[in-house]
Amino acid sequence: MREESGARINISEGNCPERIITLAGPTTAIFKAFSMIIEKLEEDISSSMTNSTATSKPPVTLRIVVPASQCGSLIGKGGCKIKExxxxxxxxxxxxGDMLPNSTERAITIAGTPQPIIECVKQICVVMLESPPKGVTIPYRPKPSGSPVIFAGGQAYAVQGQHAIPQPDLTKLHQLAMQQSPFPIAPNNQGFQGSVFLSLAGMDSSAQTSSHELTIPNDLIGCIIGRQGAKINEIRQMSGAQIKIANQVEGSTDRQVTITGSPAGISLAEYLINARLSSEATGLAAN
Structure with missing residues (x-):
């Protein structure tokens, strides 16, 4: 990749749940390196689906780390630039919305097929070149493993900052996970907002597809759906699971939510839904 693109490519330490790839060089070299990385991620998704029962291919998802002082220019007035x-x-x-732990940087999550992602990265770079960072930037440095772990539906997740990262070695993590209290829906919990980084290796996409049902009170269903379905679509995208919300039944105070996908996908979708409910409970408690 270095030879073909002409970009300098460095990868951070390997003892962390996340690793950062830093690209440097002329913009043409950076875009070439980006396209090669994205194509590699696409290859991995395709190969992981060979024995999968999934009918639709999950999008390639990339997270770019950007100084927070440049995010305003990327979003634009009233969100006009990001919409464009x-x-x-x-x-x-x-x-x-929040900065990454112990840094002044924020994550931008881009998802889709390779060509739209590459075009999107180009446009983001143009904005960043036009609006250099202000003040001192404290770079995000992932911390080594040893973060809190939650265990949901047979899948363990390491919680690092605002990100839930699936851990494939469930046996090794089981005891640690059992020491943590399950994610509560309680007013004193701070909720779990922001983006979620999914390690491709952590998701068992070859696992059998199954379904799980949740019952959610009518008055809380809005915080799961979000404005024009934004939140539910985000949860679908992050987990890779299909989520269907049943129509309201007359006389019932609850709504049925059906989650379909791999066991890991179902667990993560359920976790994210609980996080939304917990966040809503925190807001209600504050009011």
């Missing part, structure tokens, strides 16, 4: 980038490229783009 979404519409012109066809890629899904989300700018995290």
């Amino acid at each position: 980038i979404r519409e012109s490229t066809g890629a899904q783009v989300q700018v995290a």
Whole structure:
């Protein structure tokens, strides 16, 4: 990749749940390196689906780490710039609301097929070149493993900052997971907001597809769906699971939610839904 693109490519330490790839060089070299990385991620998704029962291919998802001082220019007044980038490229783009742990940087999550992602990265780079970072940037450095672990539906997740990262070695993590209390829906919990980084190796996409049902009170269903379905679509995208919300039944105070997918996908979708409910409970408690 270095030879073919002409970019300098460095990968951070390997003892962390996340690793950061840093690209440097002329913009043409960076875009070439980006396209090679994205094509590699696409290859991995395709090969992981060979024995999978999944009918639809999950999108390639990339997270870019950007100084927080540049995010305002990327979002634009009233969100006009980010909307323009979404519409012109066809890629899904989300700018995290909070800074990454112990840094002044924020994560931008881009999802879609390779070509729209590459075009999206180009447009983001153009904006960043036009609006250099202000002040001192404290770079995000992933911490080594040893973060809190939650265990949901037979899948363990390491919680690092605002990210839930699936851990494939469930046996090794089981005891640690059992020491943690399950994710509560309680007013004193801070909730779990922001983007979720999915390690491709952590998701068992070859596992049998199954279904799980949740019952959610009518008055809380809105916080799961979000404005124009934004939140439920985000949960679908992050987990890779299909989520269906049943129509309201007359006389019932609850709604049935059906989650379909791999065991790991179902677990993560359920976890994210509980996080939304917990966040809503925190807001209600504050009011």
